[in-house]
Ligand SMILES: Nc1ncnc2c1ncn2[C@@H]1O[C@H](COP(=O)(O)OP(=O)(O)OP(=O)(O)O)[C@@H](O)[C@H]1O
């Protein structure tokens with residue numbers, strides 16, 4: 593059996609084939625331009641690389657609730673051409689096979705939960721801190737959705753005293769994404785995140801906000817693990833800073849696993865999404 597995965601991001605789409613153990617056989621990267629152009633390349637890929645099912649994780653916001661008219665759509669993105677695009681419908685018209693449709697972060701969360709750092713625990717959260725912040729919640733080995741998917745990157749956090757940085761989120765004066773994602777780091781320092789020194793004071797601010805988010809995730813979802821990935825988390829010195837602040841903000845309220853095993857980097861690195869897609873394809877097949 594051959595499985596397919598799509599990791600649909602705002603700058604590139606990755607299409608891949610592999611098996612139910614999460615082994616990747618082949619992959620291609622397609623620039624995200626217009627839906628017509630990008631989807632034609634996706635269609636071509638799975639026509640020349642036949643599969644039995646496809647797991648799809650898309651940038652959003654997207655419709656994930658089958659009871660709503662916009663199920664399967666990319667809904668309100670400002671990305672030209674992609675707003676109100678019926679992504680799942682497009683694929684269903686081309687490929688007569690089981691398809692699993694979810695967000696890019698839910699897909700990556702599923703990959704880490706099944707084959708990555710969280711494979712031995714049933715409850716985990718995968719949060720990526722890159723251009724934006726997004727998180728996928730796995731509860732009892734399943735992707736958690738409510739009325740729609742979560743938007744945990746936009747959780748409110750408390751500003752540190754003296755931090756008067758103007759939020760980079762156009763909607764929120766104080767959200768994690770607006771104060772601590774890659775663009776905020778860039779605007780705070782005047783440099784690209786990768787060029788900011790490891791001991792720059794900006795990292796203590798970023799770590800504080802991420803630690804606040806981890807406390808919020810802990811009390812909201814009671815995960816066994818919180819996985820932090822994305823461009824900003826390439827700064828590995830953030831982990832001990834986050835652990836220290838997390839400890840002080842949780843303040844002994846509840847027992848959590850040892851922090852070095854609780855708030856951790858991804859196990860699959862840049863492969864979490866593609867592996868998640870393959871395993872969601874398998875799930876779609878077993879549930880079809
Ligand atoms: N080594 C690094 N240290 C700090 N920041 C970094 C590093 N590498 C990339 N970044 C920042 O991370 C952001 C890019 O994030 P990422 O590499 O996760 O890609 P992305 O796909 O654009 O993000 P998203 O998942 O939000 O769409 C940019 O703002 C970039 O400046």
Ligand SMILES: [Zn+2]
Nearest residue numbers: 746761764767
């Ligand atoms: Zn926001």
